[in-house]
Amino acid sequence: MSGFELIARAETEATSWDGSRKSEWGPWQSVTAPDGFVINKDKIKVEALVERGSENRDERVFEDFVEILPGTGIELPRTFKVHAFARSSRGHGGGGGASEYRYTGEYVSIG
16 A cells, blocks of 8 residues: 655744734644555654754644554554644744645555
């Protein structure tokens, strides 16, 4: 089974002339493994493609956990969700902020 790729982005306007910085969370992006598969959350590769401004980060959420070996209690997620955050640059009239991250991973068969 092939893997997945997600891109999370956020972008802000420039800091105002009075020094008020702008911040923005981008929209949630998600992927769900097909039936019979899960996502190995420890093997997801994260690449920062763009980090501009005074603060850049992301948030990652795993959902829809399933037991991968019956009776063991070992669970892995079927759904992976991400979104990015950016804050504009410090200083009066500073530049805008932007964050862009790429997440890649593989599905693992539980069948």
